[in-house]
Amino acid sequence: MLTLLIIKNRFYFVLLFTLLSFSVANAQDVLKAYVDTAFKNNIVLQQKNVSLEKAQYALKSAKGLFLPNVAFQGAYQTADGGRNIPLPLGDLMNPVYNTLNQITGSSNFPMLENQTINFLPKNFHDAKLRTTVPIINTDIIYNKRIAEQQLVLKEFEVQIYKRDLVKEIKTAYYNYLSALAAVDVYKSGLQLAREGLRVNEKLLENGKGLPAYVLRSQSEVESVNATLLDAEQKVNNARLYFNFLLNRDANEAIIVEAANDKSELAKVEGLLAGLNIANQREELKALGQVEGISKNVQKMNGQFAVPKLGAFLDVGTQSEGFHFNSNTRYYMVGLQLDIPIFSGNRNSNKQKESSLDLRNAQLNSNLVAQQLGLSAKVSQNNLRSAYQTYQSSQKQFEAAATYLRLIDRGYLAGANSFVETIDARNQYTSSKILVNINLYKVLTAMANMERETASYVIN
Known part of the structure; x- marks a missing residue:
């Protein structure tokens, strides 16, 4: 029998552990599924992807400048009079x-x-296919490099917005859960208030109560009911904003998976123990690309004195009277050389301007690096404060629950007044709400720190 009991206990323990693990994993999967949905449907993210696609075509256009250009050119002229x-x-x-x-x-x-x-010329036409190809042109070389860097910059901008979107979705989801938890607490408080009203009405019927207690109970019921309606409205607003982020119907239901206190809060200690700031955040990489673009613009402007050489080939026909035969057909091959001599110092001024742009980009990179480090430390401090507040509210709730039990017993025994029961009930409700609010404040602070340290894995 003892062996059978041990086997049963182990079975129940494994079953309970499996169910808890599934619940935690399921909660995480639900939130991740919402993040994936937002990556597909969010309008702002779609706009970012459109800009990325435009940058891809811009790069293809820059590469196309190295290829020959073929164009049909036609001209027709006729005149009369003039010099002979x-x-x-x-x-x-x-x-x-x-x-x-x-x-x-x-x-x-x-x-x-x-x-x-x-x-x-009279009734003269000239029709030809002109093929041009660059031989020496530093501008198209640097334009291609700049287009490549701009493409990478757009990719980083998409990644940056994705991280911001993850934070917003998690915060909105936790706000929704917090609002739901507040509604549940107020519903429980409303039941307690109605129970108090029922008890006072019975006492009054039996000649042991006072009409003032009944009136006070009715007032408390209405007060809690009004608070409940306000809390339900907050739930609706939280749902509207969450669905807005996912770009779906405003009234679509949200799958609720309450956070597991132990599994989620166990991560807090590790986050507070050390601060891992990503040295290669997308913001810094993007600013690095901006610096690279400024450098290439500076180099391109510095190559203004390099000659430009191109070749062309014309194959066509020209005649008077729209004739086409062996005498009208022709071809022409040539080279075009462009050597700048003087342009009013415009080129040198552009080079100095691009040097200042590069310097400004470097200063901006240093400033943003310091700001990101500061934001990460502030987010860690906010998490620490939220976690300590949550622990304090838990102790406060335990004390309020014990106090409510004692006051209820004393009131039924005639040792405590009705006012004391109302005060104890309000303390219990407020402390219970505070525990839930502070729990989701901790989770929101974790999401904010996750954003500031760029620790969320984005595929």
């Missing part, structure tokens, strides 16, 4: 041709008329 060039071909060649015809006794040399050539 007289060509007296008849006056020059006809005497010679006449003499040759006499000598040869033939008419092989016809007579020519004088010609007039107009300067302006």
Whole structure:
């Protein structure tokens, strides 16, 4: 029998441990599922992803500048009047041709008329395919590097907002649970107040109570009921904000998994024991990219004196009267060289301006690094304060619960007054609410510290 009892006890212990573990894991899974939903649906995060996608296309465009560019170009011109060039071909060649015809006794040399050539083209077209390719151009090299850095910067901005979103979701979820816990406490307080009213009404019926006690009990019932309605409204507001973060229907229900005190609060001691500040937070990495962009802009502006060389190939046709034959077709190959000589010191001024931008980015990086370190230490101090307040409220609740039991017994025995029972009941309700509020304040402080130390794992 003893062995059977031991086996049963072990079985129940394992079963209880398994259920508790499942409850804790389930609570964590619910909150993580909400975070994943927000990553998919949050509008601001979608805007950040759109900016990231734009940066990807900007990088592709910057890489495309290295490839040849082919374009069709067409032109049509016609004119009349203007200057003319007289060509007296008849006056020059006809005497010679006449003499040759006499000598040869033939008419092989016809007579020519004088010609007039107009300067302006008439019914002239030029259609061609122009292919251009850069050979030496430092601007497109640095533009590609800057586009790559801007893409990485956008990726960091997405990560930064994700961390902020995780904190907001956890805080909103804990606020919702805290509001629900307050409603439960007020409902319990309302039951106690109604029970007090019932007891006083019975005492009055039996000639042992006072009408003033009944009136006071009714007033207490109405007061607690009004407080309950206000608490329920806070629950609705908390649900609205939580669903707003997830970009879903405002009235959609929230899965409630109350926090396990021991499992969650066990982490607090470790967080307070040491402060692990991530040296490579996304904010610092983003500022590093800003510095890199400023450096590349400075280098690009410093290369203004480097010549730019490009090549082109034209394949087309040109004629008057829209003819297309072997005489109208042509091709042209060439090189284009651009060497800057003087531009009113604009290039040197741009270089100095970019140097100041780089200096400002470096100073900003140092400032933000100090601010992040300060924020992490402040979040740890806030967690310590919230945890100590929670421990104090637990002791206060235990004392209030004991006091309420003693006063209730004394009142029924006639040793304590009704006012004392109301005061004891209010202390009990307030201390119970305070325990729940302080518990979720601890969890909110943990979420804030998790954000400040960038310890949440984002896939």
